Amino acid sequence: MGDTLERLWYTDSRPLAWLAPLAWLYGWLVNRRRRAYRNGRRPVHYSPLPVLVVGNITVGGTGKSPFTAWLVSHLQAKGWRPVILSRGYGAKPEHYPCLVGPDSDPAACGDEPVMLAQQTGVPVLVDPQRARSAAYVEREKLGDVLVCDDGLQHYALAKTLEFCIFDGARGVGNGALMPVGPLREPLERVRSVDFCLITGQPEHAVFRAGLPGGRQCHGVTLVPTVLRNLNSGEIQGLEWLSGRVVNGVAGIGNPARFFDTLNDLGARVIPHPFDDHHRFHADDLEFPHGPVVMTAKDGVKCRAIAGDDVWVLDVISRPDGALVAELDQQLEQPGKDRTHG
Structure with missing residues (x-):
């Protein structure tokens, strides 16, 4: 079912346009939820540690995990001690947060968290409530910077920097919100992120037309x-x-x-x-x-x-040099935590 939907979403047309009322309702709920965090109606955890979030606004693979592994490696080279926070799709651990290692069972902890533990060697915590994971890291002093694998739509944890990744060929598909298209959030969301990234060549029409706010994209090569x-x-x-x-x-x-x-x-x-x-x-x-x-x-x-x-x-x-330089400059700015949206 998932593959069929993605084939329909990542086209120039909207064969599921008859579901537009559901897409409108979905968009209304997304905006309502985001405003609830912005207006203080829902609690937000402000970590004393920098929080870097790698995510996307589309359904489907965009190269988030390889970039997360690179980001962790880059932070280590700069003297940081990163800890990865993950929702752990499909994970069923005995307790939360769950500390994942290279030999952990992916059936219990999720495939991406185990892969990232193997690739990076840093602590990986799985918990659908990332604020709870952040508090655990702070309490146990596991590291000094938090890297969230996915989580652009997770507003309960205030963020220092957001990276939104697009696949260059697939872009935003037909540009519609779910279930008509692949968008998890309106495309306007890119106005508030810190970095827009494209894996592969920017072939999709959205990049030729330009992202909202004139946002420029950095290239990332896999x-x-x-x-x-x-x-x-x-x-x-x-x-x-x-x-x-x-x-x-x-x-x-x-x-x-x-x-x-x-x-x-x-x-x-x-x-x-x-x-x-x-x-x-x-x-x-x-x-x-x-x-x-x-x-x-x-x-x-x-x-x-x-x-x-x-x-x-x-x-x-392998991100472009301009992104690396801008990232290093941003990391030198203290006290930048905030909730986006």
Whole structure:
């Protein structure tokens, strides 16, 4: 159902326009909720620590997690001790907040939190109430800066900096609010974020027309690095893919982007898309011919069921130099916490 909706949303037309009354109601509820936090009718937690939020205003994958991993690495290089806060989609831990490590069970903690714990080595906390996670970090002195993976629509925790990420090709789809289109919030929301980012080339018409308020976008490149055997840990260079028939497996928000990446690296891809956050079983990875290549997010869920020829394509995020310079300048400004909206 999710994949079908996204195919309808990410077109130039609005085949679900008959649902416009629901989209209007959804937009009214979103604005009402945001005003409740702004006007003090709902409580907001103001952390003494900087709060950096990486998110989007559209449904589907835009490259948030790779950028979150880069941001954590950059903060560490500047001497910060970051802690990642995540809602943990599909997580069912025994208690909240749940401290996630590299060997945590993704079925209990969520796939993205475990992946980020493996990639960054920093503490990762899962809790749908991010303010509660923030208070835990402050109390236990786990770090000195909070990085929220997703959470642009989470207003109960005041934010220092917001990063809104778009996929360059898909943009805002048909530009309508859910359920007519893929927008979680009105496009005007970009006026209040600190950074607008685009992964890939800005092909969608919204970028040619210009974002509200004349917001400029920084470019972020997703760079494949190596192939890693999920079973043995063996590493292969990207040239290993050239001319090779592979079964591309992706249970992410935008599987087509992953398959395109494999094709660009010279592989002959047999695509096998799954729903985002799909819980894999062994027979999902059984194919008559060729190795399996999947994303790092899927890999954390498949370690226990992977055969000898299952590989992960590791990818890093590389933002443009202008973003890095502006970010460093912003981080030097004290006392900037506030609630957006």
